[in-house]
Amino acid sequence: MNVDQVVYQEPRAPDTILLKGGSLMRFGTVMAIKAIVCLVFGFLLVVVPAALLSFLGITVGPGGIFIARLYGASLFGNLMLSWYGRNVAESNARQTIALDLFVYDAIGFVVALLAQLSGLMNPLGWFIVVVYLFFTLGFGYHLVVKPRAS
Numbered sequence: 417m418n419v420d421q422v423v424y425q426e427p428r429a430p431d432t433i434l435l436k437g438g439s440l441m442r443f444g445t446v447m448a449i450k451a452i453v454c455l456v457f458g459f460l461l462v463v464v465p466a467a468l469l470s471f472l473g474i475t476v477g478p479g480g481i482f483i484a485r486l487y488g489a490s491l492f493g494n495l496m497l498s499w500y501g502r503n504v505a506e507s508n509a510r511q512t513i514a515l516d517l518f519v520y521d522a523i524g525f526v527v528a529l530l531a532q533l534s535g536l537m538n539p540l541g542w543f544i545v546v547v548y549l550f551f552t553l554g555f556g557y558h559l560v561v562k563p564r565a566s
Contacts, residue, residue: 443510446554447502450517453547454495461488473538494520511559518555524548 460468465484469476476484497513504510525548532541 441554443514443558444502446551446558447498447513450551451495451498451502453551454491454498458488458491458495461485461491463488472541472544474536514555514558518552518559521548521551521555525552 457468461484465481465488466476469480469484494517498517501510501513504513525545528541528545528548531537532545537544
C-alpha cells in the first residue's frame with residue numbers, strides 16, 4: 417500500500433451513525449429530524465386529516481377523522497420528546513427515550529408495511545413505510561451501540 421493511499425479518519429463519536437460517503441448522524445440529528453416529521457404530520461393530521469389521508473388514497477368517515485386527529489395529537493407529544501430530548505447526554509434517560517421511540521417506530525413500521533402491502537394506501541404510502549423504517553433503524557442503532565469509554 418502506498419503512503420499516498422492512506423487516509424486519516426477522525427475517530428467518530430460513539431453516538432453517531434455512519435452514512436454512505438463517511439458523513440455522520442448523531443443521536444441529536446435523528447431526534448431533530450423526528451421532531452420535524454412529527455411537527456409536519458401532527459399539524460396536518462390535527463388540522464386537515466381527511467386531506468392528508470386522501471393524498472395517500474385513504475377515505476375515512478367521521479370516526480376515522482377523530483382517530484386521525486388523536487394520532488396527530490400524539491405526534492405532538494413525540495415532537496416535544498424528540499425536540500427537547502435531542503441534546504440529552506448519554507444516560508439511562510437517553511436510553512429510555514431511544515427505546516420508547518424505537519418501539520413506537522418499529523410498531524409503526526409493521527403497521528404501515530402491512531397496510532401498504534394490503535393495498536390500503538396508494539404508492540405514496542411507501543413514503544410512510546420508509547419514514548418509520550428510517551427511525552426504527554436510527555433509534556435501534558443508538559440502543560445497540562454503546563458509547564466507548566473516553
